[in-house]
Amino acid sequence: MATSFLSSSLCIHKEGKSNVPLKETNFFGTSLSNHLKSEFTPTILTNKTQFHPRKISTSIVSTQTMATTPTITRATTPGKKTLRTGSVIITGASSGLGLASAKALAETGKWHVIMACRDFLKAERAAKSAGIAKENYTIMHLDLSSLDSVKQFVDNFRRLGRPLDALVCNAAVYQPTATEPTFTADGFELSVGTNHLGHFLLSRLLLDDLKQSDYPSKRLIIVGSITGNTNTLAGNVPPKASLGDLRGFSGGLNGLNSSAMIDGGKFDGAKAYKDSKVCNMLTMQEFHRRFHEDTGITFASLYPGCIATTGLFREHIPLFRLLFPPFQKYVTKGFVSEEESGKRLAQVVSDPSLTKSGVYWSWNKDSASFENQLSQEASDVEKARKMWEISEKLVGLA
Ligand code: LMG
Numbered sequence: 001m002a003t004s005f006l007s008s009s010l011c012i013h014k015e016g017k018s019n020v021p022l023k024e025t026n027f028f029g030t031s032l033s034n035h036l037k038s039e040f041t042p043t044i045l046t047n048k049t050q051f052h053p054r055k056i057s058t059s060i061v062s063t064q065t066m067a068t069t070p071t072i073t074r075a076t077t078p079g080k081k082t083l084r085t086g087s088v089i090i091t092g093a094s095s096g097l098g099l100a101s102a103k104a105l106a107e108t109g110k111w112h113v114i115m116a117c118r119d120f121l122k123a124e125r126a127a128k129s130a131g132i133a134k135e136n137y138t139i140m141h142l143d144l145s146s147l148d149s150v151k152q153f154v155d156n157f158r159r160l161g162r163p164l165d166a167l168v169c170n171a172a173v174y175q176p177t178a179t180e181p182t183f184t185a186d187g188f189e190l191s192v193g194t195n196h197l198g199h200f201l202l203s204r205l206l207l208d209d210l211k212q213s214d215y216p217s218k219r220l221i222i223v224g225s226i227t228g229n230t231n232t233l234a235g236n237v238p239p240k241a242s243l244g245d246l247r248g249f250s251g252g253l254n255g256l257n258s259s260a261m262i263d264g265g266k267f268d269g270a271k272a273y274k275d276s277k278v279c280n281m282l283t284m285q286e287f288h289r290r291f292h293e294d295t296g297i298t299f300a301s302l303y304p305g306c307i308a309t310t311g312l313f314r315e316h317i318p319l320f321r322l323l324f325p326p327f328q329k330y331v332t333k334g335f336v337s338e339e340e341s342g343k344r345l346a347q348v349v350s351d352p353s354l355t356k357s358g359v360y361w362s363w364n365k366d367s368a369s370f371e372n373q374l375s376q377e378a379s380d381v382e383k384a385r386k387m388w389e390i391s392e393k394l395v396g397l398a
């Protein structure tokens, strides 16, 4: 039986370099100019109160995990004000970007990572082979293609008694070769159902937990992509993302009495994925408009670069998987390694200079972050509102 470990590590807020965001993009979705770097002078962050777990009544985290009482510690270096270990949930942390960012955050010693994964053993193996120290992570079961599983995860997380300081909605499925739609447990087309609706419910439920956190910078991060943005070359590779008037979405994406596609059109797996990324980016902005001012939570999205080697392309044809990495490396130059992408996402979670809310982050060729511009559709305020309201109905929140 697999066991998860809970603990925390000492954490002293250290000085570090960070990037100053620039508003400058080109058609390729990257900055045109070299990026300025500035020295970051940290604000000293203090927490006077000791953390008290809400409830630690059971050791059951999921059918496959066991939890022990977490010890939330603070560094006690004389003369230095300290920050407790942050607690971050990352969905889909069993591979690719999610795993790399879990590793990057865990290695700072400032974060305990809750790896929210559908395959416990895969996640355990992945964490081990990535060399993440066992006291720095906890694996919890989450299947985003089931709303019940999302609710169960939230309950289990609350039982852990850990605070929630950051949530990263990272998991995704991509079905580029599917000719017929498949569906989630609740009957939604799989890509939008998993990538968007599962995360929508998760983040709506966990918003309360984020609000309760006493961490100085609380963040909700949703991974977006260049391919959902039609203001870039990559976003113009067919099939292009488009939500249309959301008629399929309001019909429930069930492929029975409504289309399985958001815009009501014929099923296309690659388009469904890109549409789901548009929903992710719209969701982040709608969260920002509705909740940033009152809660102080930072809501952000990002395009981490083209991580052409991840499991995301597992269902693509073998020739594509063979040619895609060199194509991105040598032709588009948009390629980024899993390790580098993990550092980028970790930056968005914890860099003290990236606290601005409502931002879609990207990186230029020197790996410096900048505020990128979303396509017209991905920044359409009215569409975001409508998409939010339909999502609430579909996941049972309205
Ligand atoms: C489609 O497949 C599906 O059909 C569709 O249903 C949907 O799922 C969609 O968006 C998802 O995918 C698309 C894919 C399938 O075809 C492409 O669009 C091409 C993919 C791009 C990646 C491969 C490009 C190959 C370039 C070779 C680069 C090698 C790099 C070495 C560089 C060294 C230089 C110093 O099809 C395939 O995956 C098969 C691709 C077969 C490509 C055959 C080779 C074509 C050669 C022409 C390449 C031109 C590239 C640009 C050249 C620039 C020159 C500088």
Ligand code: NDP
Binding pocket: 091, 092, 093, 094, 095, 096, 097, 098, 116, 117, 118, 119, 122, 142, 143, 144, 145, 146, 169, 170, 171, 172, 173, 194, 223, 224, 225, 226, 303, 304, 305, 306, 307, 308, 309, 310, 311, 312, 313
């Ligand atoms: P991977 O396939 O490596 O990672 C996706 C993760 O999502 C896996 O851990 C997978 O679990 C998990 N997952 C899939 N379905 C579910 C589910 N139903 N419940 C819980 N977890 C699930 O791909 P990437 O690392 O590339 O993708 C991560 C994010 O990055 C995605 O949001 C993607 O859209 C985004 N992105 C990726 C880019 C790229 O070039 N790769 C570019 C831009 C954005 P399992 O391991 O069990 O399969």
Ligand code: PMR
Binding pocket: 028, 174, 176, 225, 226, 227, 228, 233, 234, 237, 270, 273, 274, 305, 306, 307, 316, 332, 334
């Ligand atoms: Mg794309 C110009 C740069 C560029 C970038 C940064 C990407 C990123 N792509 C670019 C260009 C092109 N791509 C061009 C010119 C082509 C035609 C040859 C092309 C093709 C292509 C395909 C078939 N690209 C793809 C696919 C996929 O199946 C991937 C996809 O759409 O997944 C949804 C993909 C991607 N290209 C990217 C990125 C980041 C992806 C995948 C991941 C994602 O958006 O999540």
